[in-house]
Amino acid sequence: MITQAESKKKPLLKVNNLKQHFPIKGGIFGRTVNHVKAVDDISFTIYEGETLSIVGESGCGKSTTGRAILRLDEPTSGSVFFEGQDLLAMSKSQMRNMRKHLQVIFQDPFASLNPRQSVSQILGEALAIQNIVPAGKRRERIIELLGYVGLRPDQIDRFPHEFSGGQRQRIGIARALAMQPKLIICDEAVSALDVSIQAQVLNLLKSLQRQFKLTYLFISHDLGVVRHISDRVMVMYLGKVVEIADKKSLFDNPQHPYTQALLSAIPVPDASKKQERIILRGDVPSPINPPTGCRFHTRCPHAMDRCKTEIPALTSLHDTHQVACHLVQ
Amino acid sequence: MFVYIIRRLLQMIPVLLGVILVVFLIMQMVPGDPAVLLAGEGASAETIAKIRTQLGLDQPIMVQYLHYVTDVATGDLGTSLRSNLPVFDEIMARLPATIELALASIFVTIVLGMIAGIISATKQYSWADITIMIIALLGVSLPSFWLGLSLIYYFSVKLHLFPVAGWGTWQHMILPAITLGTGGAAIVARMTRSSMLDVVRQDYIRTAKAKGLKETVIIYKHALKNALIPIITVVGLQFGFLLGGTVLVESVFAINGLGRLIVDAIRMRDLPVVQGGVLIASVIFVFVNLLVDVLYRYFNKRIDLS
């Protein structure tokens, strides 16, 4: 699967055949009657120093994928190799040790910050876990971290509620940075912010990436944001990867009918550009009993008989573009 | 829903077995030998041994338990030591009064509590709200025997509005029902208030306003049905306290109910009656809980999905 161009880059995280099925209990005895197939057999690689984005609509499995990598939920099966070590095969304590390399920033910074802890306590805790900086130097280090994310040293003893949404997200980023991670998973990290603040945080994430050679897995439903921040983009639909490509190729030349519809559905902020729109019929089907064959066939404008029975494999279109569609073979 | 009820009924079997076990253990733990008690003072060792064999008390404890379970399952709760009548019949003679009292009290709890709670919620921070909440606080803190005695003193002895004691007519019911229901009403009032306040902040209430509906329609049609869910839970819990409370209230008002039967039986060391009474009360409580859960599900169908 690894192509010429990709093999030059060094893989940081390799996800193979990852499945995350959540059981549904029911019946008289509360047996497991079915599963929500939130993520169903996906494989992808993140290379060092890049930003890979996962896009898709609610229920496509993008956030579940992020959580499964971090083992916030235990995946059903598959493997996740981080620098050659399988995270899913690790014991709980080994995994705790690995966590400092893999940090996460969530959508709602307020919910993920303890309201009773001041900024210095929040960041101090992270430094204590990481335990590289000696206790005496930690306050200095915290001030340094605040500087990286654009907060002032005098804000060090304030509490989360004294900050605006954008500033809280900066605290979340500083906390992640404190661990000196290699990979940061940003799960809808800017989705709750107003555009003017969102732009500030996006710029910050980009400059930190350059400064600290960070790798991002960026999970978002906002294609504009994704286009801005990503090197490569992976599109998911109902627990499956439908397309992975470098940013330019994906946005300029989307191959999968779902990607095409998704891109055309976004209103462009320019009243003079009236684009042709592909409007998909109906809703996303339930991940409990997903459609057979290609999961998109129930809404696809190009669906053929074959799509109803045969699951399309992810195949390479060229070096950096893979798509799972029977039309593109 | 049907599957759910079946499942709940099946789940009740171990609960009931547990209840029987606890009640059975009461018998074991009480000091004194039932055979000695039954034989009467000055009975010969021979008689006592005979009685013991009759009662099966010489068998291992597990066997005794199994016997007891089988007896209970066939409706045989033993014989009262005092009256020599079957305990089951004794209880059935007293149960109607207790159930009437419980129902009347829960009616007071629900009606009084919800009306007060709704008024409080719709007029938040008004004088009415503050007054109701102070009364509710008092209502929770008042001991029921004190309230009962006070009610008897003012309404029966001084004003002659209601009979002092006894059971039979609706006039008899009012004071005991108020005595027993007030504590619950206070709790229901507070729950109704907070639940209603929570519901009126919901988006669908704003939608109802944007439709042009009247305040009263919004409160009683759109808000109340949603607010009921936590209220039902509280009412269900109250029913448990209420069953316990009947013991006191029946004593204060001299009502021949189950509670008083049990109290008298304890005093007379009539253990089979105590055992049977506690068992029946527990079974009622378990069934009321089931009823509450079914209602809860009915009003909150969204739970069915998860």
Next chain:
Amino acid sequence: MPKQQDVILEVRNLQTHFFTEDGVSKAVDGVDFSLNKGETLGLVGESGCGKSITSLSILRLIASPPGKIVGGEILFKGQNLVTKSEAEMRAIRGNEISMIFQEPMTSLNPVYTVGEQIAEVLRLHQNMGRKEAWDKAVDMLRLVGIPSPEKRATQEPHELSGGMRQRVMIAMALACRPEILIADEPTTALDVTIQAQILELMKKLQVEMGMSTIMITHDLGVVAETCDRVAVMYAGKVVEYTTAKNLFASPKHPYTVGLMNSLPRLDEDVEELQAIKGNVPSPFNMPQGCRFAPRCPHATQLCHDKLPELLLQEDDSKVRCWIYTPEWDGANQTVTGTGV
């Protein structure tokens, strides 16, 4: 600007304040705009700019206390809604002016069927009987593109997807054929492919029913897609008021320009977004001059001292900014026209 007889709703100097323990929040503080028959007017801005409070004020749905309309007029077909009695307002709500909201998941009552909820508004305003209202409700569900409407009408909201629920909200809002539909972020909570469906539906129904729409949104894409004219709001005031075409072709107010530069675009690549620095001012403590001055890259002492008026420009747009006034100091000429 449009002729007077075309105007169906005119908001003049609307002020809605909230009186709280922390002080007075001037959420809406002097808002002016007008809505013409058949057009879609966009109210655009970020959270806290007062756009939603403005729309709730029009229907007088502000919770009081703590909220209160303390000044201004809302003229609906010439009649001032601010001074109307509660009963008169009830006759207008859901009947002549309807509203749909951001959260379709929570905006429908979970314990009644969607059919009942639509029929309710018809029985209230159109004096229909149960049967007639139910049939009309089913018709409305069909109109908004819900498949097998007879069956759907008997379902409760939790049985419907988010997109379906927003269709139900639209059916309910349009059941009495209102003259104005206020749509408060109607697609924000929906996925993009569903958003596209809903916007398409709203555009179609607006033409069919000939109503006017106020579209409240933070999404400039949705504005470009749906609006004829736009009022950009910042910190409780309208800062720019113009046609959608003008807004995108030549944004004038530095805030509008900042907003556009902040937006990561699907059709353009930039290395770094030009973010607006700082944060929105607290509604409890507004700057005394131009409210955008603390964040504005062009602000001068004049901007910090004195609030500019919303003034008409040569291209018929209105802007609240000193740059576009004769008072603007010649020394600040680095800024001209669209190149802000």
